Amino acid sequence: MKRVLNVGILSAMSAALLSACGGANTSNDKSGQTADKPFAGKKLSIVTANHPWGDAIKEMLPQFEESTGMKVDVQSFFEDQLAQKLTVQLTAASATPDVFMYSPLQQAKLFVKNGWITPLDDYTKKDAAYDFNDFSKASIGSNTVDGKIYGIPIITEQHILYYRKDLLQKAGIAVPKTMDELLEAAKKLNDPKNEMYGFAARGQRSALVSQISSFMYSEGSDFMKDGKATVNTPEAVKGMTTYATLLKDYGPPGVLNMSWPQAIGVFAQGKAAFFADANSLFKNATDPEKSKIADQVGFAQFPAGKNGSQPFNITSWGLAMNAKSANKDAAWAFIQWASSKEIVLATQKKGNPGARMSVWDNPEGTTAFPKELAEVTRETQKGGVDHSLPPVDKVSEARDIIGAIVQKAISGEERRPIRRIRNSRF
Template structure:
């Protein structure tokens, strides 16, 4: 029989207290106060954190909109008051950076982008490692999270946050065009290139392929090409974007955009790429599955009922799309309410709550929720098996995992854009970019 949250949080209270002691959380007075509480059985029917208030900062994101209506239930069961503030992405990063730099104890818990600012936050000591909370509570079922999602939120072998939103790169295609031309859905990059070439008809405003072409935005999407050819941005403490496999991947992506994309692709990020696909002018698009509504919503797309989904095509190393945590929840290392903060994170990322937020179209990281029919109602039926398969095979990052992410993305993006603008001798370009990425990585070691 399913436990109520009150029972569930009661069982977990002793684990939270133990983790608080192990992690060195809070003041001595706080620790004494927590250890004087009744045991788990006694607290099962009580509000273990009555009178506590925590602050939550979120992005203006669908997950935040899905979690806010659920907060009264959490507050009623635990006695914890949750004060919420929401910001646009760039404002969020700026606010957190300013507050953490000043040593602020608030917010207690916050949304963050693990692969964009996660390493910076962790290296600066702004994030509380959550290993002793999450991994030692059997009731939480930490192993239910996908391996790649947890990989995204792990820094230096420490759990810096808990995944709340995941995404993978997939292939979008026009079902009607492939059927008319007698083309099978591409399973390899070679097949994709052949299909793109066959369907490319620019005289009639039909283009074979589109994806992100802007220097920085393209990096996340070319990453799946990179992994599927057996390459990566780095190997240990060495930059590796100039290997033969990496150069092949960058050349494939860049050539697809140079020869078969609509005009202006050099300046396209995902809104423009999806926009022209939705106008019915492109046969194939590779991008994040989380953006699928831009292609399937009749209010946005002229081809809403003609869109198909497929696992990212395989290269030399098979199909290896990125499968990442795009957003996570983290705890402020200076929070004075770490026990209550973990109770919130634990609740917000529990199976029951992930099910509810996922039903609103927020792709979560718990395998058990994806395995439930009711857990997939927020997604097109054809997309669900693609997501599940991609998550199993995926790589846990979609950009170089460095502190200076922006600089690293510019270095990588430069290679692809050179291909897009007609450069044929790419090796020297890749060598120069590799030196730049190596310098960035070496600089990270001093931070």
């Protein structure tokens, strides 16, 4: 049944693609191509991260190649290797890869500044059936630089609150809906003598910066405004201070050395009442082979601050087109296919959270996720903020500057260190 369904999806997509490319006329043109296979003879180079989405797409490629006539070569790399490969090839003005997975928040501004990727605005308008407006607003925002769209979202992440159902029920504590309620609940459930901590999250210098973003946004601030850092505004300071307080007063030992694997590990081992991070990490807490509290994990929307609940709602991975590609129309045909409603549904059913609202509204699109998590994700997709890092060219440097100050607040090394961040350009 699964095989039949996949074939049906691909066949339907192929028919739509053929229609968009000129119908079923099989007459040859001078290049030897046929109208029903407009890219016959073309070779397309695709580079992906080692990611489940890439694995899912590779399984579907033969049908795409058959319907379009093109040959697609796919190479996959670990994230660091991918970043290095892209930097080397794009710096050298290589025409390959034609299409690649990229991290918009880490790379978009730099890649645009260097002229490495192609704006996709005109392509998104060519085919009404593509229904570009179906993508969540925030996911497109993550791929937008200076008002132009440079990538199509394929994997999204939202900041949510994980919690222990059994602990809250036993203590008679409601799921926190505000920052103040989260602080109070974490305090009540914090019991270091019995290795139970109120809150777990990232404490590593660079890793924590994406996590403080939602705390800042929910208080009404951001990293930047008009090209200047705004992380020393009262709203930003309050958000970062809340995060630092949760980890300083109610966090586990060694939190300054924790990125997400270590932090969710504490939660999964039953040693923390709350964990805040991306929803994409959920299997680390719900898989019985990895978690001691798999059947007690709850999911909630990010707690509200003065500005309401404003978690990051981002594109973690997108597809971009090489500005030097000699096969731009063929490259777009692949991007359009890979991000179509039918293929997004197929990849999301394998656990890859996409950006199309219609797929999240489709019961089939949520089968790979716990019911409560699917509901929280669908609601968060409607709003949130489209970035979780400072929107600058030198993201790593900015993360180090901010992270170092927040770490001092977490460790209690210096009194009110967050206020030392100056309102200057990163």
